[in-house]
Amino acid sequence: MAHPPQIRIPATYMRGGTSKGVFFRLQDLPVAAQTPGTVRDALLRRVIGSPDPYAKHTDGMGGATSSTSKCVIIARSEVPDHDVDYLYGQVNIESGFIDWSGNCGNLSSAVGPFAIAAGLIDPARVPRDGVAVVRIWQANIGKTIVAHVPMTAGEVQETGDFELDGVTFPAAEIQLEFLDPADEGEGGGAMFPTGNLVDELEVPGVGTFQVTMINAGIPTIFIDAAALGYTGTELQDAINGDKDALARFEAIRVQGALRMGLIDSPEQAATRQHSPKVAFVAPAQDYVSSAGKRIAATELDLHARALSMGKLHHAMMGTAAVAIATAASVPGTLVNRAAGGGEREAVRFGHPSGTLRVGAQARQVDGQWTVTKAVMSRSARVLMDGWVRVPGDSF
The missing domain is CATH 3.10.310.10 (Diaminopimelate Epimerase; Chain A, domain 1)
Known part of the structure; x- marks a missing residue:
């Protein structure tokens, strides 16, 4: 042969x-x-x-x-x-x-x-x-x-x-500038596809949650860590070793994708796993990173954890970091509240591997929120x- x-x-x-x-x-x-x-x-x-x-x-x-x-x-x-x-x-x-x-x-x-x-x-x-x-x-x-x-x-x-x-x-x-990172032409083309900074999202079999859904960097669904029973300082094993938790996150992701107009039916979510992301946020607090480094609350504005392809990410996806910084810059979002509220043009958040600082400048134009660019450094x-x-x- x-x-x-x-x-x-x-x-x-x-x-x-x-x-x-x-x-x-x-x-x-x-x-x-x-x-x-x-x-x-x-x-x-x-x-x-x-x-x-x-x-x-x-x-x-x-x-x-x-x-x-x-x-x-x-x-x-x-x-x-x-x-x-x-x-x-x-x-x-x-x-x-x-x-x-x-x-x-x-x-x-x-x-x-x-x-x-x-x-x-x-x-x-x-x-x-x-x-x-x-x-x-x-x-x-x-x-x-x-x-x-x-x-x-x-x-x-x-x-x-x-x-x-x-x-x-x-x-x-290497410094990266993400120009006009919102309005990806999805979910109606708006940075906040439902028109709201905070929505009530009903997830069958799981519960109803307050969420911020945003198109910036990548479509992302933000939820308070406390609403899920978390502190916001969790590392990978706490989430990825819990099959029930992963199933709940996927259910939230599917319902959020429907509300954002990214899919037409729950079945479509199976072939669109890269987005939207689901992330949970919490106010700054002391924690220990996955590398064993002690990080003080005074070094942070908030905590953020995000899932990618059905698992908690070991650090933070760059596109989700753009979404975090953008949402943090808009007063009233769940991310902004977790960061302490008010106006801001940059945010430093804790993630499983440590911290990351990202800048974003958001403003309202004709009643619609927009962001001109987000900036972060990578290598x-x-x-x-x-x-x-x-x-x-x-x-």
């Missing part, structure tokens, strides 16, 4: 923020996978090693967590005033699909460095030393991200002393580059 050989595809394995993913230039993919569809999805699933009923990704590049089961495709941009188009796929671990419904804010920090190293940026726009400004078109949601990438001796600077909670080693700082590093190999009959 003849067996097809493996094929080699140029690829780079990168860490961006607290996530990891396999990066491709669009032009390097097999021709049949250069356009969206079943062939592309089958290829990328095989690269990651999904679907995997063992949930280990032993036979692929995935890391068997939502933050390490990701693929990115980069191409020279066809959008005016942008350098590259950035397409992100969240690969489900145990099921056979890829969610293209949102962005990964953490991997956004790796797009600029990858694009420069891959020769996708006009060399005239890249300084030998200093900071290269890369304008990124986030193709999943149709938004602009501006990355400020440090350069040294003509190459992307990856090492440095910038520390990011959730990442073990320091690296060079990125190439872990390996060369070729990824997949069986020739896998896509």
Whole structure:
């Protein structure tokens, strides 16, 4: 019996923020996978090693967590005033699909460095030393991200002393600006899709909760930790080891998605797991991070915990961080209340791995809340580059 050989595809394995993913230039993919569809999805699933009923990704590049089961495709941009188009796929671990419904804010920090190293940026726009400004078109949601990438001796600077909670080693700082991160064209196109800062959300079989539902960074449903019986300082094991708790969170997510207009029926939620996110918030208090670091309430404005792909995230998704900062800047939201109320243009919140500061400027225009940009710092590093190999009959 003849067996097809493996094929080699140029690829780079990168860490961006607290996530990891396999990066491709669009032009390097097999021709049949250069356009969206079943062939592309089958290829990328095989690269990651999904679907995997063992949930280990032993036979692929995935890391068997939502933050390490990701693929990115980069191409020279066809959008005016942008350098590259950035397409992100969240690969489900145990099921056979890829969610293209949102962005990964953490991997956004790796797009600029990858694009420069891959020769996708006009060399005239890249300084030998200093900071290269890369304008990124986030193709999943149709938004602009501006990355400020440090350069040294003509190459992307990856090492440095910038520390990011959730990442073990320091690296060079990359500042990201998420321009006009609200109004993704979903849920009616409004930052608050129901028109309310706080809604009553009835969840059959679970209860009725006050929630803030927002489209900013990524559609997110916020709920008070106390309403769920939590303190807001929980770490991963407290949530991910509780199947009943995970089922409740998914039920909340489904009902919130319906109210936000993101899905038409509960059944659609099964193939849209990347968004909306569910997050719970609480006032600042002392806690111990997953790394054993003691963090005082005086270092924080509030606590936030968010779920990604059905599990509590080990740190905080970059897009959810944008949602947190945006909601915190709007007086009256549950996030703003947890932070102590009032007007603010930046917030520092505690998450399982430590703390994160994000800036956001919100304002009302004709009675509607909007946000011009959100700003945060991340880091990125190439872990390996060369070729990824997949069986020739896998896509």
